[in-house]
Amino acid sequence: MKRLRDWWSNPWGRPRALVAVTWLYIAWSIVPIAIAILFSFNAGKSRTVWQGFSTRWYWGDPTQSVLHDPALRSALEQSLKLAALDMAVSVPLGVALALGLTRWHGPGARPVNVLMLFPLVTPEIVMAVSLLLVFVTLYGIQLGTTAQLLGQVTFSVSYVVVIVRGRLLSIGKEYEEAATDLGASRVAALRLVLLPLLAPAIFASLMVVFALSIDDFVVTDYLSSDASTQTVPIQIYSSVRGTTTPALNALATVIVVATLLAVAFAYVVHRRFTAGDEAARGSALREIAAFDV
Amino acid sequence: MARRGLFWPLFALPGAVWLVLFFLIPFYAVLSVAFGTVDPIFQGPVPVWNPFDWHFTTMRSVLEQLRPGQVFWTVFVRTFAYVGIALAGCLAIGYPVAYYLARHARRTKALLLVLLIIPFWVSYLMRMLAWIGLLLPDGLVNRSLVDIGLLSHPHGWLDGQPSSVIFALVYGYVPYLILPLFATLDRIEPHLIEAGLDLGASRFSTFLHVTLPLSKQGILAGSVLIALPMFGDYYTNDVISGSPGTSMIGNQINLFFQGGPQRTTGAALVIVLAVLLGALMSYYLYSTVRASRQPVTA
Numbered sequence: 001m002k003r004l005r006d007w008w009s010n011p012w013g014r015p016r017a018l019v020a021v022t023w024l025y026i027a028w029s030i031v032p033i034a035i036a037i038l039f040s041f042n043a044g045k046s047r048t049v050w051q052g053f054s055t056r057w058y059w060g061d062p063t064q065s066v067l068h069d070p071a072l073r074s075a076l077e078q079s080l081k082l083a084a085l086d087m088a089v090s091v092p093l094g095v096a097l098a099l100g101l102t103r104w105h106g107p108g109a110r111p112v113n114v115l116m117l118f119p120l121v122t123p124e125i126v127m128a129v130s131l132l133l134v135f136v137t138l139y140g141i142q143l144g145t146t147a148q149l150l151g152q153v154t155f156s157v158s159y160v161v162v163i164v165r166g167r168l169l170s171i172g173k174e175y176e177e178a179a180t181d182l183g184a185s186r187v188a189a190l191r192l193v194l195l196p197l198l199a200p201a202i203f204a205s206l207m208v209v210f211a212l213s214i215d216d217f218v219v220t221d222y223l224s225s226d227a228s229t230q231t232v233p234i235q236i237y238s239s240v241r242g243t244t245t246p247a248l249n250a251l252a253t254v255i256v257v258a259t260l261l262a263v264a265f266a267y268v269v270h271r272r273f274t275a276g277d278e279a280a281r282g283s284a285l286r287e288i289a290a291f292d293v
Numbered sequence: 294m295a296r297r298g299l300f301w302p303l304f305a306l307p308g309a310v311w312l313v314l315f316f317l318i319p320f321y322a323v324l325s326v327a328f329g330t331v332d333p334i335f336q337g338p339v340p341v342w343n344p345f346d347w348h349f350t351t352m353r354s355v356l357e358q359l360r361p362g363q364v365f366w367t368v369f370v371r372t373f374a375y376v377g378i379a380l381a382g383c384l385a386i387g388y389p390v391a392y393y394l395a396r397h398a399r400r401t402k403a404l405l406l407v408l409l410i411i412p413f414w415v416s417y418l419m420r421m422l423a424w425i426g427l428l429l430p431d432g433l434v435n436r437s438l439v440d441i442g443l444l445s446h447p448h449g450w451l452d453g454q455p456s457s458v459i460f461a462l463v464y465g466y467v468p469y470l471i472l473p474l475f476a477t478l479d480r481i482e483p484h485l486i487e488a489g490l491d492l493g494a495s496r497f498s499t500f501l502h503v504t505l506p507l508s509k510q511g512i513l514a515g516s517v518l519i520a521l522p523m524f525g526d527y528y529t530n531d532v533i534s535g536s537p538g539t540s541m542i543g544n545q546i547n548l549f550f551q552g553g554p555q556r557t558t559g560a561a562l563v564i565v566l567a568v569l570l571g572a573l574m575s576y577y578l579y580s581t582v583r584a585s586r587q588p589v590t591a
Contacts, residue, residue, distance in 0.1 A: 015393070015397060017389075018389055018392065018393035018397060019393065019397075021386075021389045021390060021393070022389070022390045022393045022394065022398075022405065025386055025390050025467075026405070026408045026409065028464075029409075029411075029412045029464070029467075029468065030408065030411060030412065032420070032423040032424055032426075032427055033411075033412070033415055033419065033420060033423045035423065035426065035427065035433065036419065036422055036423035036426055039426060047426045047429070048426060048429050048431045048432045048433065048436075049431065093307055093308050093311060094308065096304045096305070096307060096308060097304070097305055097307070097308025097309070099301065099304045099305075100301050100302060100303070100304030100305025100306070100308070100309075101305055103301040103304075104301035104302045104304070104305055106298075106302055108302065108305075108309075109302075109305070112305055112308075112309045112312070115309070115312050115313075115316065115317065116308070116312060118312075118316060119312075119316055121517075121521055121574060122521075122567075123521055123522050123524060123525025123526075123543075123566070123570065124522065124525060125525040125526075125527065125543050125546055125547065125563070125566075126320075126323075126525060126563055126566065126567055127316070127319075129323060129546065129550060129559065129560065129563050130316075130319035130320050130322060130323050130563075131315065131319050132550070133319065133322045133323055133326050133338075133340070133556070133560065134315075134318060134319035134322035137322060137325070137326065137338070137340045138318070138322055138340070150315055151315075153311070153315075154311070154312070154315040154316055157308060157311065157312070161308070186300055211414055214416065215416045215417060217417065217418055217528055218525075218528070222550070232416070233416060233417075233418045236416075236418040236419065236421075236422050237418055237528055237531070237532060240418075240421070240422050240425055240532050241425070241451070241532060241535055248422065249422065249426070252416065252418070252419040252422055253419075255416055255419065256415050256416060256419055259414050259415070259416065260411070260414055260415070263410075263414050
C-alpha cells in the first residue's frame with residue numbers, strides 16, 4: 001500500500017496508466033488496418049476466414065484481381081491520374097498564392113487571406129454540393145475528370161499555402177534583399193534564391209496534396225460522372241457492404257502503401273534538405289503530420 | 294514604382310481568382326438554388342440569382358420540419374447526440390494519449406509520434422473497410438466474442454446500430470484530435486508544472502489547476518477541428534449502418550442530392566448546416582480572441 005502511494009505521489013515516476021492507454025490506443029488504431037491488409041493476401045474468397053497466403057487478389061486472379069477486374073483497375077488509374085493532376089495544378093497555384101500573401105501588404109491581402117482559410121474548415125459535403133450546383137447550373141462544366149480536378153484543387157490549395165507560408169516566414173526577407181542589393185532583378189532573386197530555399201516546403205506540399213487527393217471521397221464522388229471516373233474510395237464506399245472479395249482489400253492496400261511511401265519519402269527528403277537547420281528539422285515531422293483533415 | 298507595387302499581388306491573383314470562382318461563387322449558387330424555384334416539367338432546380346427575387350417557400354418548409362417532433366428535428370437531434378458522444382469519446386481517448394506523449398514519453402517519443410501519425414495517412418475509407426471486415430457476422434469480433442462465451446450468437450454490428458456508428462466516428466476522427474492536443478500540451482512550460490508540485494499541490498491537483506487550464510485552447514481547437522467534418526459526415530454512417538434509423542444531417546443532404554429531384558430542399562438544408570457550423574466557428578473564434586487577451590494565468 002505504501003509503495004503504491006509512493007508511486008502515485010512521485011511526480012517524476014512513470015505514469016503506468018497513461019503508458020497502458022497510449023499503447024492500447026495505438027494497437028486499437030493500427031491492428032485493424034494490419035488485419036485488413038493481411039486479408040488482402042487471403043487465398044480464399046473470404047474477407048473474414050484465413051485460408052492461406054496468396055497474391056491472387058493483386059494480380060493472380062484472371063478476372064477478379066486488382067490488375068484484371070476492369071472496375072478496380074480503372075478506379076486505381078483514376079485515383080492516380082487525379083492525384084498527379086491535382087499535384088500539378090495546386091502546388092504552383094498554392095506556392096504563388098503563399099508568396100503573394102506573405103509579401104504583399106495591400107488592402108486586398110486580408111480578405112484573400114481569410115478566404116484561403118475557409119476551405120480548411122468547410123465540411124466536405126458543403127463544398128461538394130456547392131461545386132456540383134455551380135457546375136451544373138452556372139458554369140456548364142461536365143461532371144467527370146475535369147470537374148473532379150477543379151474540386152480537388154480547391155481544397156488542396158489552402159494546404160499548400162499553409163505549408164509554404166510557414167517556411168517563407170521562417171526564411172525571412174534577408175536573403176532576397178541581399179540578392180537584390182547585389183544587383184539581381186526581383187525575378188532572378190525569386191528564381192535563384194527564394195525558390196531553392198522553398199524547395200523542402202514545395203516538396204512536402206506535393207506529397208501532402210498527393211495524399212489528400214488519393215484519400216478524398218466526398219468531393220470526388222459528387223463530381224464524378226460514370227463508372228470510368230470512380231476512384232478507389234468511391235469503389236470502397238459502394239461495394240464494402242456487399243459481398244466482395246479480398247480484392248477490395250488489395251485495392252485499398254495499394255493506396256495505403258502508396259500514400260505511406262509518399263509521406264515517408266517526403267519526410268526523408270525534407271530532413272535532407274534542411275540538414276543543419278535544426279529548427280526546420282524538428283518541425284518537419286509535425287509539419288507533414290499537421291495538414292490532413 | 295507601379296511595377297514594383299504590382300509584383301507580389303500578381304502572384305496572389307491566380308489563387309485568389311480560383312478561390313472566388315470555385316469557393317465563393319459556388320456557395321452563392323447554393324443560396325440561389327435553395328431560394329430558387331423548381332422546374333414544373335423536369336423537376337430540376339432552377340436557380341434564382343437575384344436576391345430580390347428569391348422564393349422562401351422551400352426554406353420555410355425545411356424550417357417547419359425542424360420544429361420539435363418533425364422529420365428534420367429528429368435527424369438534427371440525432372446528429373448532435375452522435376457528434377457529442379463521439380467527441381467526448383475522442384477526448385477521453387485522445388487527451389491521455391497526447392498528454393503522455395507530450396509530458397512523459399522520452400526515448401519512445403519519436404516512435405510514438407510516427408505510430409500516431411500512421412492512421413492519419415491511411416485512407417479514411419480503408420480504415421472503415423478494416424472495421425467492417427472485423428464486424429461482419431462471421432468476422433473476428435463476433436467469432437471471438439462467441440468463443441469466449443460473451444455472445445451466444447453473432448451480433449449484427451453493421452445492421453443499423455447507433456453504437457457502431459458512434460464507435461466508427463470515434464475511430465475515424467480521434468487521430469485528427471491527438472496531434473493538435475499534443476502540440477498544445479508540448480508547449481506547456483515544464484517549470485509551471487514543477488512549480489505546482491513544489492508548492493505542495495498533488496499530482497492530480499497540479500493537473501487540474503495548471504495543465505488542464507493551459508490546454509483548454511488546444512482542447513477547443515481540436516474539438517472544432519473534428520466536430521466540423523463530423524457534422525457533415527455521411528459516409529461513415531452509410532458504410533457502418535446503412536439504415537435510415539441512424540441517419541444524420543449529412544445523410545439527409547446526400548439523400549436529396551444523390552437520389553431524388555429535391556435538390557432545392559437539399560440546398561436549403563446545406564444552408565441550415567452552414568449557418569449552424571458558422572455559429573459554432575464564431576463561438577470558437579470569439580473564445581480564442583478572448584483567451585488571447587487574458588493573462589496566461591487564467
